Each structure stands twice: as C-alpha cells, then as structure tokens.
Amino acid sequence: MFLAVLFFHSSEYVLAIAFHGSSNVTLKSLLISKDYLLAMAFATMEYLVEIFFFPGLKEYWWISNAGLAMVIIGEIIRKMAIITAGQAFTHLIKIYLEEHHQLVSHGIYSFIRHPGYCSFLIWSVGIQIMLCNPISTVGFAIVVWNFFHERIPYEEYFLRQFFGSQYDEYARQVPSGVPFVK
Numbered sequence: 001m002f003l004a005v006l007f008f009h010s011s012e013y014v015l016a017i018a019f020h021g022s023s024n025v026t027l028k029s030l031l032i033s034k035d036y037l038l039a040m041a042f043a044t045m046e047y048l049v050e051i052f053f054f055p056g057l058k059e060y061w062w063i064s065n066a067g068l069a070m071v072i073i074g075e076i077i078r079k080m081a082i083i084t085a086g087q088a089f090t091h092l093i094k095i096y097l098e099e100h101h102q103l104v105s106h107g108i109y110s111f112i113r114h115p116g117y118c119s120f121l122i123w124s125v126g127i128q129i130m131l132c133n134p135i136s137t138v139g140f141a142i143v144v145w146n147f148f149h150e151r152i153p154y155e156e157y158f159l160r161q162f163f164g165s166q167y168d169e170y171a172r173q174v175p176s177g178v179p180f181v182k
Helices: 002-020 034-053 061-088 115-130 134-163 165-173
Strands: none
Touching (some): 002 061, 002 115, 115 134, 134 165
C-alpha cells in the first residue's frame, strides 16, 4: 500500500512540475488534505487491527491480486490522462479560461470524459481491496464517489462556460467515467 501511495503521489508531483513548473505546484494543489490523510490512516489502522484479530481475512490472495490489478489500471488511466491533457490537467478546477486552455477530447479523453476522476476512484478502492479492508473498501467507494458526484457538475459548469456547445456535444458522446454521474 505504501509503495502504491508513494508512487501515485510522487509521480503526480513530478508530472505536475513538468507541465506547470515548480513554482505553481504545492501539496494543496495536489489535493492532499487532512481528510485524505485521515482516511489513509484509518485504512492502515483497519488493516493492522484485522491482521491481528482476524488474520484469516487477509489471506484471500485472489482478492488482493484483483485489488492490485485495479491499482495498476487506475495508475495507467490517470497517467494517460495527465500526459494527454498536459497543461490542461490541473488538480484545482479552473474558473477562468486561460490562454492555453483547449478542450481535450482525444486519447483517453475520447473514451472517458473525466479519466482522472475515474482512475482515482478505481485506484483508491483498489488499494483497499488489495489490503482486504472491507470497511475501508466501502468507505472509500462511497466517499470518493460522492466527492466526484459533487465535483463533476461544478467543473462541467465552467467547461460549458469555456467551450459552449462544443463541450455539450462532447459530454453527450463520452461518458463521465464515474458510475451514475452523467
């Protein structure tokens, strides 16, 4: 788990600096919040408590391997999203159209409208499945889905302001990538 989390965030940081410059990248811009750290601490605590009191829960290697596959798939989709969007990929929602802003609808974005969100949902739930953490699996699925359920309409409001009917057409043709979020 720690290696997956370390790789995820360090590679995000490196890519963010590559596209936006080190002066424009902070921990806040990478969305590492107190709530996120608490959730990861809870997941670690769940793992340790369960391995001590219910070690049999952690012996389902096929479940762990399915979770690992989700982590890898989530990583690949996320990095494809960042590299494809380049400067247009930011961790904070842009509320003003910038000079370099263009609607990205090629590559992974031709299949998934919000591949960064889709991939984080897959990755974060996959980590918990990999650890055979039943409580955190459900908790992460609900909390992360709810976060994107609220964030996507907010972000798309601005995307419609920036790109108008071009974005409307794109949104009609390409699914959001987050289940039950249009």
